[in-house]
Structure formats: C-alpha cells, structure tokens
Amino acid sequence: RKEVEQDPGPFNVPEGATVAFNCTYSNSASQSFFWYRQDCRKEPKLLMSVYSSGNEDGRFTAQLNRASQYISLLIRDSKLSDSATYLCVVREIKAAGNKLTFGGGTRVLVKP
Amino acid sequence: EAQVTQNPRYLITVTGKKLTVTCSQNMNHEYMSWYRQDPGLGLRQIYYSMNVEVTDKGDVPEGYKVSRKEKRNFPLILESPSPNQTSLYFCASSSMSGPYEQYFGPGTRLTVT
Numbered sequence: 001r002k003e004v005e006q007d008p009g010p011f012n013v014p015e016g017a018t019v020a021f022n023c024t025y026s027n028s029a030s031q032s033f034f035w036y037r038q039d040c041r042k043e044p045k046l047l048m049s050v051y052s053s054g055n056e057d058g059r060f061t062a063q064l065n066r067a068s069q070y071i072s073l074l075i076r077d078s079k080l081s082d083s084a085t086y087l088c089v090v091r092e093i094k095a096a097g098n099k100l101t102f103g104g105g106t107r108v109l110v111k112p
Numbered sequence: 113e114a115q116v117t118q119n120p121r122y123l124i125t126v127t128g129k130k131l132t133v134t135c136s137q138n139m140n141h142e143y144m145s146w147y148r149q150d151p152g153l154g155l156r157q158i159y160y161s162m163n164v165e166v167t168d169k170g171d172v173p174e175g176y177k178v179s180r181k182e183k184r185n186f187p188l189i190l191e192s193p194s195p196n197q198t199s200l201y202f203c204a205s206s207s208m209s210g211p212y213e214q215y216f217g218p219g220t221r222l223t224v225t
Contacts, residue, residue, distance in 0.1 A: 042219070091212055098143065104153070
C-alpha cells in the first residue's frame with residue numbers, strides 16, 4: 001500500500017459546481033498535512049495547510065479525519081482557473097528529521 | 113523576492129555524459145530536497161539535506177549524487193546519466209522549524225538519449 005494515496009481522476013466539473021476529493025495516508029503518526037496545487041508541467045505551490053479542526057480559505061475547505069486517516073479538499077463554485085492537479089502532502093517526523101511524502105495527485109478539469 | 117532557482121530549465125544529453133543541475137534558494141532555509149516527477153508515479157524524493165554538509169537518501173537515490181557545501185546551494189549530479197533518468201526534476205526548500213511549506217523551483221526537464 002502506498003504511503004499517501006489519491007484518486008488520480010480526472011474529475012470533470014461543470015463551472016460553478018462543487019467538487020470534493022480525498023487523500024488517504026498510511027502512517028497514523030503523521031504530523032502535518034497540506035494541499036498543493038500543480039499546473040501542467042509547472043512547480044507545485046502550497047494551496048493550504050490542513051488543520052485538525054478543518055479550515056477554509058475562500059472557496060476551498062480542507063478537512064482532516066485522523067480516525068480514518070484521510071484528508072479532504074472541497075472546492076465550491078468551481079472556476080475554470082481551478083483546473084489543475086491537487087497534490088496531498090503528509091509530513092512525518094523521522095529520526096533524520098521531517099519527511100514529506102506526496103500523493104500522486106488528483107486532476108481536476110473545470111469545464112464551461 | 114523569495115525564490116528557488118534551478119538551471120538549466122531544459123537539457124537534452126546523451127547516455128554517460130556527466131551533468132549537474134544547480135539549485136539555489138535565497139530564503140536561508142535549512143532543508144533542501146530534490147524530486148523527480150514521472151507520469152503515473154507522482155513526485156518522488158531523490159535526496160534531501162537538513163543543513164550544510166548533511167545529506168541523506170530519499171526514495172529513489174540510485175544514479176544521483178548531491179552536495180551541500182553552502183546553505184543556499186544544493187546541486188544534483190548525474191555521474192553517468194541513463195535514459196531511465198529522463199524526467200522532470202524539482203528542487204525545493206523549506207524551514208526546519210516551521211512553517212513547513214516547501215518552495216519549489218521551476219523544474220528542469222531532462223532528456224537522456
């Protein structure tokens with residue numbers, strides 16, 4: 001089983017609709033969680049950190065479910081510019097320091 | 113402007129010809145890392161460094177070397193590139209004391225023929 005797993009998609013979303021997708025992680029001791037956005041062939045950029053109580057940033061809402069070991073991202077009122085690949089990132093503390101593990105990404109295509 | 117730079121951005125080379133991809137950051141970050149990204153396999157860590165002269169293997173270190181002689185620079189060295197190292201490479205840096213956001217360079221697209 002992969003350490004961090006995502007549905008690769010693509011999720012085809014009509015403009016203005018809501019889309020949500022999850023990311024599961026295998027290490028229950030994982031410390032921090034993040035969502036990154038990556039546009040085609042460009043570098044990943046931080047979208048938002050995921051806090052235990054859940055958090056919202058504009059149209060984006062992230063949730064953490066430690067019991068079931070997954071995080072989720074919900075995008076409301078989808079825009080064409082939301083089309084991208086969303087990467088889930090999990091931080092663990094190892095003896096050698098922090099280790100960040102990336103999921104394979106979920107591709108979202110917002111269509112008019 | 114806070115940034116991570118990589119050079120070259122694009123490189124086509126032949127099997128066995130040694131090459132170096134440079135990475136530099138201006139944020140005084142302790143942590144730097146190299147990833148490769150391949151279709152269907154996502155981002156995989158090659159090597160990372162927690163500070164000057166401290167480096168360690170990631171998940172796919174075979175065929176690569178790194179060095180960290182200065183805090184700002186973290187070059188990736190391919191001593192004898194092979195076609196299976198054709199990939200998109202990203203360098204990233206972050207603070208060790210939080211927040212743990214990784215800042216990525218723009219990527220280097222390498223083709224080995």
